[in-house]
Amino acid sequence: MKLSVIGCGYLGAVHAAAMASIGHEVVGIDVDERKIASLSAGEAPFFEPGLPEILSEGIASGKLRFTTDMAEAKGAKVHFIGVGTPQQKDGYAADLTYVNAAVDALLPYLSPGDIVAGKSTVPVGTAAELAPRIEAAGATLVWNPEFLREGWAVQDTIDPDRLVVGVPSTGSGSGDEAGSGSGDGSESRSSTGSGSVDSNAADVLREVYHPAVAKGTPFIVTDLATAELVKVSANAFLATKISFINAMAEIAEVTGADVTQLADAIGHDARIGRRFLGAGIGFGGGCLPKDIRAFAARAEELGRGESVSFLREVDAINLRRRERAVQLVVTALGEDVVGKKVTVLGAAFKPHSDDIRDSPALDVAVRLKGLGAEVTVTDPEALENAKRQHPQLNYIEERDDALRDADVVVVVTEWDEYRRQLSPEHAGSLVADKVIVDGRNCLDAAAWRAAGWTYYGMGRP
Numbered sequence: 455m456k457l458s459v460i461g462c463g464y465l466g467a468v469h470a471a472a473m474a475s476i477g478h479e480v481v482g483i484d485v486d487e488r489k490i491a492s493l494s495a496g497e498a499p500f501f502e503p504g505l506p507e508i509l510s511e512g513i514a515s516g517k518l519r520f521t522t523d524m525a526e527a528k529g530a531k532v533h534f535i536g537v538g539t540p541q542q543k544d545g546y547a548a549d550l551t552y553v554n555a556a557v558d559a560l561l562p563y564l565s566p567g568d569i570v571a572g573k574s575t576v577p578v579g580t581a582a583e584l585a586p587r588i589e590a591a592g593a594t595l596v597w598n599p600e601f602l603r604e605g606w607a608v609q610d611t612i613d614p615d616r617l618v619v620g621v622p623s624t625g626s627g628s629g630d631e632a633g634s635g636s637g638d639g640s641e642s643r644s645s646t647g648s649g650s651v652d653s654n655a656a657d658v659l660r661e662v663y664h665p666a667v668a669k670g671t672p673f674i675v676t677d678l679a680t681a682e683l684v685k686v687s688a689n690a691f692l693a694t695k696i697s698f699i700n701a702m703a704e705i706a707e708v709t710g711a712d713v714t715q716l717a718d719a720i721g722h723d724a725r726i727g728r729r730f731l732g733a734g735i736g737f738g739g740g741c742l743p744k745d746i747r748a749f750a751a752r753a754e755e756l757g758r759g760e761s762v763s764f765l766r767e768v769d770a771i772n773l774r775r776r777e778r779a780v781q782l783v784v785t786a787l788g789e790d791v792v793g794k795k796v797t798v799l800g801a802a803f804k805p806h807s808d809d810i811r812d813s814p815a816l817d818v819a820v821r822l823k824g825l826g827a828e829v830t831v832t833d834p835e836a837l838e839n840a841k842r843q844h845p846q847l848n849y850i851e852e853r854d855d856a857l858r859d860a861d862v863v864v865v866v867t868e869w870d871e872y873r874r875q876l877s878p879e880h881a882g883s884l885v886a887d888k889v890i891v892d893g894r895n896c897l898d899a900a901a902w903r904a905a906g907w908t909y910y911g912m913g914r915p
């Protein structure tokens with residue numbers, strides 16, 4: 455099938471390359487000329503495992519190309535919208551400028567029967583507002599939220615754990631008749647607009663995702679509002695789970711309890727589960743923080759602010775943990791931070807990514823610098839991005855060089871290079887003082903202590 459993917463960032467570039475890898479003919483479109491030049495040359499403009507391979511394969515096969523020219527979207531059957539929806543500069547709501555601009559730019563190139571599939575994470579109600587413009591062009595708008603995890607984006611795109619497609623509701627807009635199923639293909643719908651392809655929209659998306667559908671991946675067809683809400687509520691739930699365990703870490707810290715043992719113990723309950731119960735410096739990145747804020751802002755607009763007011767607390771707990779890590783470093787340095795050498799292991803918001811958007815790791819580094827420490831940051835993949843955003847910090851590529859002569863070491867991104875491949879003995883031979891703050895609770899505290907280190911964890915004695 456001929457597809458266009460508009461917006462070629464972390465989501466869109468992977469989506470375009472992954473769709474080509476499963477046999478579609480794909481054009482990726484972005485306004486960023488540098489990104490398009492890099493993608494056209496088969497080079498991933500960011501770090502994502504597996505992307506370089508499918509990118510170069512796609513380009514070599516002729517199935518995948520990239521352009522800044524929106525006119526090249528013409529002729530595609532499905533147009534995916536994957537542009538950014540960042541937090542507004544002066545508020546918590548999502549900034550929909552890019553989504554609106556992308557849709558406006560696409561409109562002249564839509565043909566009757568085309569499908570526009572929104573993948574960007576948007577406030578509930580966005581699709582309903584966009585739909586009339588798209589229907590006026592004889593096309594149908596569906597919402598197909600994306601659940602990929604950076605670091606596993608290629609795999610998650612080709613073989614997702616579920617697919618969700620919101621299609622326009624007939625008449626009143628009630629979600630009741632939208633139906634949901636897991637691949638039975640029985641939904642029958644008619645369009646509020648042209649009446650041409652709406653009933654088939656979900657089937658077209660099934661065809662797009664044919665390998666996943668064929669293996670029985672849950673395929674949920676619903677209305678537009680539910681599809682939009684599925685995405686933000688999933689992120690709200692994950693953020694809440696992380697902040698829940700971080701709240702327990704705060705209680706552990708004043709009682710002498712150990713939050714990692716607590717998480718293990720409650721995690722054995724299948725209803726709770728151990729995943730996403732890692733206490734530490736909390737979540738960051740280009741999704742969770744802005745998505746929970748945008749959700750809270752949208753709920754306020756809908757007059758239901760109280761329904762998700764707990765998300766403000768989730769956000770507050772999350773941000774407090776960054777400050778807690780800073781406090782631990784200050785304590786570790788005997789309250790005397792000025793001029794002390796602090797080595798920060800990690801800059802990316804999580805391992806297997808070079809993404810530094812709202813990175814707790816860099817936030818901790820910047821705060822320590824603000825207190826007068828001499829901060830050196832290292833990271834296997836994110837240094838270039840970090841340098842651009844925070845030129846005031848000192849960056850060293852080689853982990854061991856960064857560790858040399860440190861007065862204190864802080865682990866803020868749980869890369870294997872720090873978690874598994876750094877022995878306390880080897881690290882001990884490099885630093886000035888064997889003091890470590892484990893901001894991710896990812897080290898074996900007993901092993902580090904046995905090697906003579908003073909170890910500080912998050913919510914652990």
Ligand code: NAD
Binds near residue numbers: 465574
């Ligand atoms: P990103 O900033 O990496 O990419 C967005 C891209 O859109 C940029 O390359 C930008 O140049 C381009 N763009 C902006 N305006 C454009 C326009 N008018 N026409 C064409 N291109 C335009 O962001 P991202 O991380 O890829 O996120 C994109 C969306 O996907 C967001 O809504 C995000 O919440 C959602 N999402 C992201 C992830 C993730 O892990 N990154 C996962 C699920 C959902």
